[in-house]
Amino acid sequence: MSIDYHIHTPLCNHAREGMDKYIKKAVSLGLKEICFLDHFTICDSGKILSMNTNEIPMYFYAVKYFADKYKKKIKIKAGLEIDFNLKHIDLINKIVNTYNFDVIGSSVHFLNDINIVSRKYAKSACRFDADILYHKYYQQLEKMLSFDYFDLICHFDIVKKFNQYPVKSFKKQINNILEKVALKNIAIEVNTSGIYHPVSAIYPDLEIIKECKKKNISLCAGSDAHHPNVVGQNFDLAKKLIKSAGYSHLCGFKNRKKYEIAMT
Numbered sequence: 723m724s725i726d727y728h729i730h731t732p733l734c735n736h737a738r739e740g741m742d743k744y745i746k747k748a749v750s751l752g753l754k755e756i757c758f759l760d761h762f763t764i765c766d767s768g769k770i771l772s773m774n775t776n777e778i779p780m781y782f783y784a785v786k787y788f789a790d791k792y793k794k795k796i797k798i799k800a801g802l803e804i805d806f807n808l809k810h811i812d813l814i815n816k817i818v819n820t821y822n823f824d825v826i827g828s829s830v831h832f833l834n835d836i837n838i839v840s841r842k843y844a845k846s847a848c849r850f851d852a853d854i855l856y857h858k859y860y861q862q863l864e865k866m867l868s869f870d871y872f873d874l875i876c877h878f879d880i881v882k883k884f885n886q887y888p889v890k891s892f893k894k895q896i897n898n899i900l901e902k903v904a905l906k907n908i909a910i911e912v913n914t915s916g917i918y919h920p921v922s923a924i925y926p927d928l929e930i931i932k933e934c935k936k937k938n939i940s941l942c943a944g945s946d947a948h949h950p951n952v953v954g955q956n957f958d959l960a961k962k963l964i965k966s967a968g969y970s971h972l973c974g975f976k977n978r979k980k981y982e983i984a985m986t
């Protein structure tokens with residue numbers, strides 16, 4: 723695959739190495755497009771866990787600087803991975819409307835300020851029961867879909883990260899969500915980071931990707947790199963999975979507009 727639309731930077735406080743190292747890695751792999759999709763995470767309390775609001779302009783213009791510097795070698799897009807938080811939609815909208823990002827990704831990592839994708843949570847004794855966890859997670863995704871500030875849903879089924887599986891089937895709820903995704907004409911991300919997580923699988927499952935195909939939903943792809951070595955990793959596996967669901971194209975974004983990219 724020739725794109726990687728999910729790359730972090732040290733601004734999120736848990737990624738390593740400068741932007742130029744990620745770019746050089748992408749160029750060395752022959753990628754045609756990459757997108758920095760760093761976190762913006764605000765808790766219910768208002769505490770910001772990612773780059774702060776006053777760091778967003780620096781981040782945005784740094785990406786633009788590198789996009790220009792490397793324009794003959796690779797297309798570099800500016801994006802944000804925003805944690806959905808119902809209590810802070812006004813701030814999220816303000817950020818999205820202030821900067822001319824190419825793409826806004828939306829994620830659910832937190833349920834009531836509990837980081838359900840952290841190792842600390844996975845080890846804690848007060849983990850949610852799987853049925854409750856899945857119910858709450860997909861309920862959040864459904865709520866998120868009543869807003870329009872994003873173009874892409876990141877790691878759609880990351881709730882499976884620590885191999886917790888529900889007894890109850892969530893197929894119907896997932897299909898309802900995908901129905902809304904199709905109506906909104908936004909994209910779903912195929913994220914390879916799950917290969918290194920306990921689940922050892924790509925997000926989302928093939929079954930969900932097949933449902934996306936049925937509903938004519940565009941797919942984008944990203945490594946979720948927090949280190950340059952991870953850029954483009956396991957894309958062969960992702961490509962196989964995506965093609966097996968019948969896709970021949972992925973999508974990219976410019977100025978929040980989606981366009982098709984042939985899979986190579």
Ligand SMILES: [Zn+2]
Nearest residue numbers: 803829876877
């Ligand atoms: Zn994420």
Ligand SMILES: [Zn+2]
Nearest residue numbers: 728730803946
């Ligand atoms: Zn990410």
